Amino acid sequence: MITIDRVGKSFAMKNDRFVALENVSLEVAENEFVTIVGPSGCGKTTLMNILAGLETPDAGQALVRGARITGPGPDRGVIFQQYALFPWLTVRKNVEFGLRTAGVPNPERRERAQHFIDLVGLHDFADALPRMLSGGMKQRCAIARAYAVNPSILLMDEPFGAVDALTRVRLQEQLLQTWSQEKRTVVFITHDVDEAVFLANRVVVMAARPGRIVEIVDVDLPYPRTEELRLSPDFTALRNRVWSAVYHQEPVA
Numbered sequence: 001m002i003t004i005d006r007v008g009k010s011f012a013m014k015n016d017r018f019v020a021l022e023n024v025s026l027e028v029a030e031n032e033f034v035t036i037v038g039p040s041g042c043g044k045t046t047l048m049n050i051l052a053g054l055e056t057p058d059a060g061q062a063l064v065r066g067a068r069i070t071g072p073g074p075d076r077g078v079i080f081q082q083y084a085l086f087p088w089l090t091v092r093k094n095v096e097f098g099l100r101t102a103g104v105p106n107p108e109r110r111e112r113a114q115h116f117i118d119l120v121g122l123h124d125f126a127d128a129l130p131r132m133l134s135g136g137m138k139q140r141c142a143i144a145r146a147y148a149v150n151p152s153i154l155l156m157d158e159p160f161g162a163v164d165a166l167t168r169v170r171l172q173e174q175l176l177q178t179w180s181q182e183k184r185t186v187v188f189i190t191h192d193v194d195e196a197v198f199l200a201n202r203v204v205v206m207a208a209r210p211g212r213i214v215e216i217v218d219v220d221l222p223y224p225r226t227e228e229l230r231l232s233p234d235f236t237a238l239r240n241r242v243w244s245a246v247y248h249q250e251p252v253a
C-alpha cells in the first residue's frame with residue numbers, strides 16, 4: 001500500500017547539510033495501523049511530510065499503490081497536532097468542508113458528515129462552534145473531517161499531543177473503535193511509547209542523526225485493545241522493549 005524506498009532527505013545549514021532522513025525503507029500494508037516513535041529531531045515529521053506530499057525526498061522514493069507521491073492528494077488525509085478547524089464553522093460545516101470542495105452534492109454531503117460525526121461521538125455537538133468544544137472533542141472533529149473525504153490513508157502527526165493524559169487514553173480507544181468500524185491504512189506519529197504500542201499492529205522506532213529506522217516491533221496483541229490489555233504483562237513486555245529501543249540509543253558524537 002505505502003512503500004518508502006531508501007528515502008533520504010537533508011536540509012541546508014549554514015556551512016553544512018543536516019541529514020534529517022537517511023536510507024529509510026518501510027512497507028505499510030493495506031489497513032495496517034503503524035505507529036512511528038522516536039526522540040525529538042529523528043525525522044518523524046519530515047517522513048510524514050514526504051508521505052503527505054508536502055516535501056520531496058532527495059534520495060529514494062515514496063509510493064502509494066506503486067505510484068510515486070508527487071504532492072498532496074485525496075487518497076491521504078492528514079491530521080496534525082494543532083486542531084486546524086475553521087473557528088467560524090460549526091462541527092458539521094467543518095466536517096462537510098472537504099466534501100464541499102470535492103463537489104459532493106448537498107444531501108449526500110450532509111449524510112456523510114453526519115455518519116462520521118456520529119462515529120466519533122459528536123452527535124450532540126454537530127452544530128457547535130469549535131470554541132465550545134474541549135481539546136479532545138476538537139481532535140475528534142478533525143478525525144471526522146479527515147475520514148469524511150474517504151481517504152484510504154490517514155497520516156496522523158502527534159494528534160493527541162495537546163490533550164491531558166486521561167483524555168488521551170480515551171481518544172486512543174475511540175480512534176481504534178473508529179478504525180475497527182472503518183478500516184484505513186494509518187501512519188501515526190507519537191512521542192509516547194504506551195500510545196505507540198496500544199494503537200499499533202507494528203511500532204517503527206526511529207533514531208536521530210541521521211534520522212533512521214532502528215527497530216520495527218510487531219505488536220501481536222488482539223483488538224479490541226482494552227484497559228485490561230493495557231495492564232497485562234504482554235503489553236508491558238512490548239512497551240519495555242520499545243522503550244529501550246527509543247531511550248537506550250547510542251548517542252552519536
Ligand SMILES: Nc1ncnc2c1ncn2[C@@H]1O[C@H](COP(=O)(O)OP(=O)(O)OP(=O)(O)O)[C@@H](O)[C@H]1O
Pocket residue numbers: 011012018019020038039040041042043044045046047211
Ligand atoms: N525545513 C527545514 N529546514 C531545515 N531543517 C529542517 C527542516 N525541517 C526539519 N528540519 C530539521 O530536521 C530534523 C528532523 O526534523 P523533524 O521535524 O522531522 O523531526 P521530528 O522527529 O518530527 O521531531 P519532533 O519530535 O521534535 O517533532 C530536525 O533537526 C529539524 O531541525
